[in-house]
Amino acid sequence: MSKYIMFGEELLQWLQNLAKESKVLAPVKEEYGYTFAEWDKKSLPGDDYRNTLKPPKDLFFPQHETLLKYEKIKGENPLVEVPDIPEDKRVIFGIRPCDASSLVLLDNIFMGEDYVDPYYEARRSNTLIVSLVCRTRGKSCFCEDLFSTKGSDILIIKVDGNYLVEILTYRGEAAFKGIGSKEADEKIVKKADKLKRTQEEVLDKDIFEKLRTIYDNPIWKQLQEKCVNCGVCTFLCPTCHCFDITDDKRGKKVRSWDSCMFASFTKQASGHNPRPTGTERLRQRIMHKFYYFPEKYHDIACVGCGRCVEKCPVNLDIRQVIEKIRGCLDEKSLSAI
Amino acid sequence: MKNPYQPYEMKVEEIITESPEKDLKTFYLSFVTDQDADNFNYIPGQFAEISILGIGEAPFGIASAPCEKGMLSFSVKKVGSLTGALHELEKGDIVGVRGPLGNGWPINQLKGKDLVVIGGGFAFTTLRSLVKYIIEPKNRQDFGNVDIVYGNRNPGQILYKKELIEDWMNRDDINIYLTIDKPSEGWKYQVGFVPQVTEKVIKPSQNAIALVCGPPVMIKFTLPVLKKLGFTSDRIYTSLEMKMKCGIGMCGRCNIGSKYVCKDGPVFSMAELEKLPSEY
Ligand SMILES: Cc1cc2nc3c(=O)[nH]c(=O)nc-3n(C[C@H](O)[C@H](O)[C@H](O)COP(=O)(O)OP(=O)(O)OC[C@H]3O[C@@H](n4cnc5c(N)ncnc54)[C@H](O)[C@@H]3O)c2cc1C
Ligand code: SF4
Ligand code: SF4
Ligand code: FES
Numbered sequence: 001m002s003k004y005i006m007f008g009e010e011l012l013q014w015l016q017n018l019a020k021e022s023k024v025l026a027p028v029k030e031e032y033g034y035t036f037a038e039w040d041k042k043s044l045p046g047d048d049y050r051n052t053l054k055p056p057k058d059l060f061f062p063q064h065e066t067l068l069k070y071e072k073i074k075g076e077n078p079l080v081e082v083p084d085i086p087e088d089k090r091v092i093f094g095i096r097p098c099d100a101s102s103l104v105l106l107d108n109i110f111m112g113e114d115y116v117d118p119y120y121e122a123r124r125s126n127t128l129i130v131s132l133v134c135r136t137r138g139k140s141c142f143c144e145d146l147f148s149t150k151g152s153d154i155l156i157i158k159v160d161g162n163y164l165v166e167i168l169t170y171r172g173e174a175a176f177k178g179i180g181s182k183e184a185d186e187k188i189v190k191k192a193d194k195l196k197r198t199q200e201e202v203l204d205k206d207i208f209e210k211l212r213t214i215y216d217n218p219i220w221k222q223l224q225e226k227c228v229n230c231g232v233c234t235f236l237c238p239t240c241h242c243f244d245i246t247d248d249k250r251g252k253k254v255r256s257w258d259s260c261m262f263a264s265f266t267k268q269a270s271g272h273n274p275r276p277t278g279t280e281r282l283r284q285r286i287m288h289k290f291y292y293f294p295e296k297y298h299d300i301a302c303v304g305c306g307r308c309v310e311k312c313p314v315n316l317d318i319r320q321v322i323e324k325i326r327g328c329l330d331e332k333s334l335s336a337i
Numbered sequence: 338m339k340n341p342y343q344p345y346e347m348k349v350e351e352i353i354t355e356s357p358e359k360d361l362k363t364f365y366l367s368f369v370t371d372q373d374a375d376n377f378n379y380i381p382g383q384f385a386e387i388s389i390l391g392i393g394e395a396p397f398g399i400a401s402a403p404c405e406k407g408m409l410s411f412s413v414k415k416v417g418s419l420t421g422a423l424h425e426l427e428k429g430d431i432v433g434v435r436g437p438l439g440n441g442w443p444i445n446q447l448k449g450k451d452l453v454v455i456g457g458g459f460a461f462t463t464l465r466s467l468v469k470y471i472i473e474p475k476n477r478q479d480f481g482n483v484d485i486v487y488g489n490r491n492p493g494q495i496l497y498k499k500e501l502i503e504d505w506m507n508r509d510d511i512n513i514y515l516t517i518d519k520p521s522e523g524w525k526y527q528v529g530f531v532p533q534v535t536e537k538v539i540k541p542s543q544n545a546i547a548l549v550c551g552p553p554v555m556i557k558f559t560l561p562v563l564k565k566l567g568f569t570s571d572r573i574y575t576s577l578e579m580k581m582k583c584g585i586g587m588c589g590r591c592n593i594g595s596k597y598v599c600k601d602g603p604v605f606s607m608a609e610l611e612k613l614p615s616e617y
Contacts, residue, residue: 067342070390077369077431078390082340114600115341115585215614242589245342245582247393253342258588265590268580269395269416272553274593274616284592284616292595 001167003184004176008044011156011163014179015093016041022089022128025059027052036092045094050138051305055238056099057106059092060123063235067119067245068253085122091175093130098143098303100131100151102238108297109241128175130154140306142202142319147195157192164192203322205300208290210329215287219328223321224282226314231259233308233318234285239293239301260284286321341585344388344433345373347409349426355412357493361459362424363400363412366432374407377437380444381466382576382604385436386584387411387423395419396581396599399437400462400497402469409434412462412496438584439603442467442548443574451481451542455559457488457531457551461496463576464550468511477510484539485513488531488555491521514538532558541566547573560607570607577603577617593617 006014018024019041026039029046033053054063071079103124110120131152137143149155153172157164164184167173234240235257242265244258258265261281267273275281293301302318309317347366355361368374379399388394401410415424426432442463452471456464464485471480485505489495495515505513516527516534527534531551541547547568549559556575563573579591579598586600594613596602 072390077346080344080346080390080433082343109587112586115587117587118340240589241587243582244588245394247388247391249391253388258590260589266580268578269420274579280616287594288589288592292592295595 001169001173002176003167003189004165004179004181005159005184005188006163006165006181008161008163010179010181011165012042012044014176014181015039015091018091018128018175022091024091024093026093036095039093045132049094050134050141051096051099051307053236053307055102055236055305055307056092056095057102057238057241059090059127060103060120061106061110061117061241061243064254064256065119066252067255070251070253072251082118085119087122087126090123090127091130092127094132095129095152096305097131097133097146097148097150097152097155098141098305099238100129101148102151102303102305103129104151105239105293105297105299105301105303106241128153128171130156130172130175133157137202138306140309141304142306143304144202144205145196146199147192157195159188159192159195162188164188202304203319204326205290205322207322207326207329208294208300211287211291211325214325214328215283217328219324220283221279223286223316223324224278227261227278227282227316228314229261229263229278229281230313231261232311232313233316234259234261236307236311238303238305238307239289260288286318286325290322339376341583342435344386344435345369345377346431347373347434349428349430349432350408352426352428355459355494355496355498360415360424361412361494361496362415363410363496364423364426365401365408365410366434367408369431371407377409377434379403379437380441381470382442382463383437383439384463384584384603385409385411385434385438386581387413387419388433388435389419389422389426390433392422393419394433394435394582396438396584398460398463398466398576398603400465402466402473404470404473412459414459435584439599440601442576442604443606444470447546447548448479449481449544451545452483453535453539453541453545453547454483454485454487455531455535455547455549455551456486457555458490458494459496460550460552460576461487462550464548465497467548468505472508472511481542481545483511485511486516486531486535486538487513488516488518488534488551490518492517492524530558531555532562535559536562536566539566541568543567545572549573549575570611573607574604575607575610577605579603579617 024039025036027034027045028037066083110117129152149168153169155166242258243255245255266275289301346369350367351365353363384396384398386394397411400412413423514527520528547563577598581591581599582588584599586597591598
């Protein structure tokens with residue numbers, strides 16, 4: 001599809017136009033970091049913007065969500081209804097390509113062949129994804145491809161102070177219709193291609209098909225030693241999708257994020273727990289991302305956003321975990337992280 | 338597509354207390370509308386999430402059979418908050434039912450085969466559904482011989498006593514062996530644990546398939562007996578229990594390796610389970 005070149009002013013104008021008929025969400029700086037919030041209609045994200053604190057799954061599969069509302073009526077059948085699912089059109093501007101690709105992974109779960117989650121689907125189908133490529137990787141990041149187009153309708157790359165706009169989908173094309181922007185010339189496209197070629201490989205993730213062979217290896221116990229099972233790594237992970245469903249006593253059935261790092265997650269009513277200690281739980285987290293998910297959906301469930309690296313209270317770095325596993329698969333000696 | 342979180346409303350028509358301890362009850366529920374009854378198409382071995390507003394939801398195997406139109410039945414052991422609240426219900430109360438969920442017994446693979454149905458305790462629910470389905474006149478010719486071994490600690494624990502003793506015991510198109518762990522006064526049937534009784538009474542044919550449901554210890558000791566009787570892993574099926582919430586493969590808590598027990602199961606062959614991590 002087409003590629004255009006835009007000045008900062010033009011980009012702003014285009015977004016302002018979009019904001020007339022859609023709600024535009026963009027990274028906004030708050031006390032603890034960036035968050036996706038309603039765009040102020042005047043500024044573009046600053047140079048210090050690396051990524052948002054919370055992953056974008058929150059915009060599609062919110063941390064807390066009412067699935068059903070109910071009312072008990074004395075002497076009559078209770079009233080149960082689905083709350084209105086917001087139908088307004090949205091644009092997410094400035095999402096990072098790693099995060100955009102996480103949405104494609106989540107689609108496998110929430111919009112599968114057998115069941116479709118209507119809340120997630122409604123938001124997905126109403127939202128245009130305009131991603132903004134990072135200039136360099138952050139110190140915790142390890143995405144495979146800085147310029148990944150997966151999950152984006154439009155991808156924007158800053159080249160020489162201007163914006164190279166790549167239209168990737170029909171939805172993206174529709175949002176760009178009638179804009180008098182210049183098609184990008186060969187020179188600028190070449191320049192962007194050169195940027196793409198020079199990015200270095202961060203983590204070699206080709207080892208994972210062998211993960212099953214170390215399922216019973218003592219390495220898992222060693223790897224989890226300092227983990228306090230707080231679950232932060234999973235809550236902040238853009239691809240983690242575990243949730244709980246509870247009834248609040250005031251007429252709502254609520255879904256909230258949950259985590260495989262908690263003992264209660266799999267504990268059965270009999271008291272039996274298939275994952276009784278941190279060892280099984282860390283193994284589950286890693287195996288799910290790099291072995292089970294790929295087995296089912298042919299893609300690893302980690303986009304390298306680095307949130308878990310950044311926010312783990314005990315600095316349990318998933319990149320080091322992967323390296324240790326590689327060492328183990330290579331039958332090299334193990335040493336504590 | 339239906340919102341998978343929205344339950345059907347069902348009315349409690351009858352409650353049978355199954356055990357002298359009163360911790361086991363069977364609930365007979367009817368659909369509130371005919372349309373719901375038509376939409377709820379299930380096969381034996383599937384389960385449903387039963388909900389009580391303000392309390393929560395939990396999964397239960399469907400004990401009724403598809404031919405029992407317009408209603409569903411569930412046998413529930415009281416162990417916690419939702420099961421506790423279910424036990425408080427009275428005739429006429431309304432509950433929510435979400436389903437049918439899961440894969441169910443592999444009916445097509447069972448066709449033309451001799452079947453050995455082995456159950457222990459209150460896990461007999463979906464096996465009852467299966468047998469009820471098979472003995473339905475229009476289905477019976479699709480299956481070979483049916484042998485049933487059903488064991489309990491004592492006679493008081495047996496589910497569906499009336500049906501089992503008054504009907505199934507007297508049928509000539511199935512053989513049922515009821516057993517209790519220790520001798521008890523007035524008991525006329527088998528005595529001994531399920532694995533031993535199975536070994537004693539079952540003479541399986543070459544192509545027979547075993548369907549096993551019960552407490553973990555029973556399964557543990559029954560499997561070697563089945564192997565001894567010549568059953569290969571691909572001819573032994575069981576139904577698993579895991580902690581569940583969504584029941585539709587989304588909430589992430591019931592996986593064994595890359596399989597979600599709620600959606601890819603709960604029924605698995607031993608051959609399938611042998612390929613998965615032993616995390617259940
Ligand atoms: C596919 C499937 C089919 C099933 N079919 C059936 C069925 O047909 N019939 C049936 O009865 N059950 C069945 N179950 C099990 C049933 O789902 C659970 O018993 C039910 O979820 C319990 O819910 P609850 O809210 O009553 O218990 P909860 O209140 O959620 O569970 C009790 C919690 O408290 C803890 N707890 C409870 N009692 C004690 C105690 N004494 N000491 C310490 N801790 C305790 C437990 O660890 C548990 O976490 C099935 C499960 C699955 C997955
Ligand atoms: S595992 Fe860590 S780095 Fe990978 S996607 Fe999740 S939060 Fe990001
Ligand atoms: S954030 Fe760190 S300490 Fe917390 S559960 Fe994840 S790995 Fe363990
Ligand atoms: S119960 Fe939610 S994934 Fe199985």
